[in-house]
Amino acid sequence: MRGRKMYAFEIATRGNASEWVTAASGVGVFSRAPKPTVRSIAERWIHEQTGRLRGGRLVVVGRRRGAPRGFVPSVRIRLLDRAGHRPLASAYIGVDRRDVVRRDGYELPTPMGVDRG
Incomplete structure (x- = not known):
């Protein structure tokens, strides 16, 4: 991909009822394709x-x-087109289901509080 492209993005965490709660969103100009861009935002x-x-x-x-x-x-x-309507790529942070409950007592991470201030 050559040049620069404008994308919208949204970062969401799991709420108490397992629904997605938007923690951050924005629009930016990026020089990479969608998958490397969403990886960069996630990292x-x-x-x-x-x-x-x-x-x-x-x-x-x-x-x-x-x-x-x-x-x-x-x-x-989620990385979306400029208007924020069409998904282009997504990144997820989480655990494999088989690792959710193991003998060592590790359980699914609790919903994260996001500092909005």
Whole structure:
């Protein structure tokens, strides 16, 4: 991809009732294709949340896919077209379902509080 492209993005976390709650959104000009762009946004957000995340892994998917089966996401980052209507790529932060409850007592991460101030 050459040049610069304007994308909208949305970062959401799981609320108490398992619904997605928007934590941040915006529009920016980027020089990469959608999947590398959403990965970059996700990695920056992870870095900004140091000490607040309980672990997990990052999964990046294309425009037509949701989180993989067997994966329990706690954060969703969506990259949308400029108008914010058409999804282009998504990234999820979460854990594999088989890792949700193990013998060591690890449980699904609780919903994250996002500092909005």
